[in-house]
Amino acid sequence: MSEKIKQIEQEFTAYVQKMSAYNEALSLVYWDLRTGAPKKSVEQRSQVIGTLSQEVFKMSTSEEMASYIANLTTGAAKEVISEITRKTAEHCKKEYDRNKKIPAEEYKEYVILQSKAESVWEEAKDASDFELFRPYLEKLVETNKRFITYWGYEENKYDTLLDMYEPGITVEILDRVFGDLREKIIPLVKAISESDNKPETSFLFEHFPKEKQRDFSLNILEQMGYDFQAGRLDETVHPFAIGLNPGDVRVTTKYDEKDFRVAVFGTIHEGGHALYEQNISKDLVGTPLCTGTSMGIHESQSLFYENFVGRNYAFWKQNYELLKSYSNGQFAQVSVDDYYRGINESKPSLIRIEADELTYPLHIIIRYEIEKGLFNDEIEVKDLPQIWNEKYEEYLGVTPDSDANGVLQDVHWSGGSFGYFPSYALGYMYAAQFKNTMQKDLPNYDQLLEEGNLLPIKEWLTKNIHQFGSLKKPLEILTDVTGEGLNAQYLVDYLYDKYSKVYSLNI
């Protein structure tokens, strides 16, 4: 018996290795398309993407896969196979169930709907007219509701969607932590809005040559411990990091010569994602576990570097002179204290992706509340623009002047990605909670930054988070590392501490 299971384990390992190889080829195709593939390559390259994706999908839903799952997820098998095989089989089972439960014909229709909806959304956004997009959004919501009945749910229908991006996270948890966050952040935002003590920022927007931004960004990536033997930095339109395998994790960025922050903080952010993928245990290579465990935990790594390293005062005490030396002199009259205040300005705004680190969670909470309402039949699609605008006024004190700057601003819904937005704020809370624990292990955290010695930070994250890839679930990591469940208070404390200093508030 156990001999036979061992044999099946071996075959299964080869089977998932083959899927990994196809996925790695797909990742290279995506990276290439987004960094420099010639324009005319695209038409035929789509065929390549189609062929490889279809093959991966077929393999993930094949009879052969069903048989591996049946054989390897039994109690008896678990005694015999390795932990990696067991978790790989569980991972494959989840995907198999999800894909198999939707009738093929309905899934095909949905794919067509997604692709149409995305192009209609673009038009609607350009015309700033929600009514154009409404019928498509209605259909997308309706279809996902039907899919939820196929997939099944326990407490709340929306939980089934959350589970795709952040396994273990539920409406119950989010209501609690987002409630805490909202309650604490809104008064802080208000206090800042009313403050007279606003930072000067005009010096940020002077001409900073692209090549110099690139050189500075490379220097920071190096400091972070990004391994250039296992990666590279390229330019793109919508920056991303992508792990082909732990030996090849590529960062991309974009350069705005009138705002160096786009490249610098963007590269630090993507560099945080990249460190995660570079430092996954080699034991997981060739399995579907060889990537970050969830959207939220991934985002926790990028936000950790972007905010707790890149927007930290001690970091700039070390790096401000370096930044100055690459610039054309825009900081000549600016002290490091004023520079630090400038890059940490907080101001309520309409657009999520331009938001600062304090107001950002409110943008996410608004989307969460709307999605939850939609899937629990408490909100109708037709009312979205009004609800959106009311919530922006209530939470942020700003009212969108148009649908383009309001409910139509994000691409996510047009692709049917419901349940994705919470990951962004979850990542931020995870990061703050990790930071709190790290500070106990590295009590000289700020001093390390001031000395430009970022490696102990990378080592801590690798030991506690990176190495495990998807071997542990998000909340498992959080609890193992911090000793408690998700707690919004760490983020709240960080924000109060930081912003009361930046704005000299007494709250």
Added chain:
Amino acid sequence: MSEKIKQIEQEFTAYVQKMSAYNEALSLVYWDLRTGAPKKSVEQRSQVIGTLSQEVFKMSTSEEMASYIANLTTGAAKEVISEITRKTAEHCKKEYDRNKKIPAEEYKEYVILQSKAESVWEEAKDASDFELFRPYLEKLVETNKRFITYWGYEENKYDTLLDMYEPGITVEILDRVFGDLREKIIPLVKAISESDNKPETSFLFEHFPKEKQRDFSLNILEQMGYDFQAGRLDETVHPFAIGLNPGDVRVTTKYDEKDFRVAVFGTIHEGGHALYEQNISKDLVGTPLCTGTSMGIHESQSLFYENFVGRNYAFWKQNYELLKSYSNGQFAQVSVDDYYRGINESKPSLIRIEADELTYPLHIIIRYEIEKGLFNDEIEVKDLPQIWNEKYEEYLGVTPDSDANGVLQDVHWSGGSFGYFPSYALGYMYAAQFKNTMQKDLPNYDQLLEEGNLLPIKEWLTKNIHQFGSLKKPLEILTDVTGEGLNAQYLVDYLYDKYSKVYSLNI
């Protein structure tokens, strides 16, 4: 009946499209590995190459493929299916037969032998010791001889090897044309060696910054009509051009700051390959016919541009000032006539890849004569160093000082590539023969070059050669275009005309 065939044709088309998609992904992986993939990516990327190659091989030798071939290569089927399907099926049949005729076990052993032999060859070359490599080369020759008996042959065993790279070319043809070439070139090389009127070349070797070489190379590619919307130029160690599909044909080059000719003539050469692949008819996309028809015809396109454009006097009348403007002043005291003579110096040398356009064919003829002798049991591997050195003395008047600079200089044999070398000289003869015909259609050829108007040349090559991809066999193209079979005289005439002028010879 004809309905059923049509149905099979459709399925076969989808089948080869899938193979093409895998091959396109493989090409991207190769390009990436050779232009900037991080070092640590390689180990896992090899798995990707292995997986995809194996899949393509499986598909090319599957039962399903056998059935397509059986159904689509009958007389009845040919009446019903398109010309493209017919030729695709013939192409697949040839590959199927070739792969199926070797027992799997023997092929596996051979692959292992190749990989060992290549690393031993590297060692042997470093140590300049043929004896290290000899046993491996003996085994490679022996195995290929056995494979020839599996594959079968008609006139000459070596024909079966030639057919892999240059279908239709035989020992009979090569003996004739290489005989003509050898007989005519040797006296010309001798006359030049004895000439007192040697060109000055020292000005070639001054510092020419890499970025400037790149800018100049891009300018020339643009003039040639290379489509940058369907390609890009990157840096590499061993330059190549690669067609992923006609909308994505990438050129690579390398820069030697002490010899600008490496990049400039290298880019023109690879640009010639790239124009071929960019201008294949869109109808062939997704089939194995969507690439150059043979090594030799491909080389004819690169050599056409390198020699008949890039080393032409009229071309430099147009471009010399431009070159000067990119350089650091190394040509300030050099007239265009002296420059032209400098870049056309001819001098017998030991190393094939460093040879000039006159002596180059002799390097190839030596290799051809040796390979033919090996496969017809007229030469033994153990005698190669001696035979090699004698031939170099006889044909070129130089004797290798070591095996490294002699019989061990090329990688080809260590990979078992016998029958490949002749393609290089064939390409050169094809090019000269095409040029002779083109001159009739474009009697103002030199004037076009002098005006920097290279597009009519590209259009002529596209109309007569490029568009057909592999729809036509090499000799079919040659005959269709020039109205006659392979004739070495055109190359001989070109070389005599050119070199008697460059060296002011009276022959």
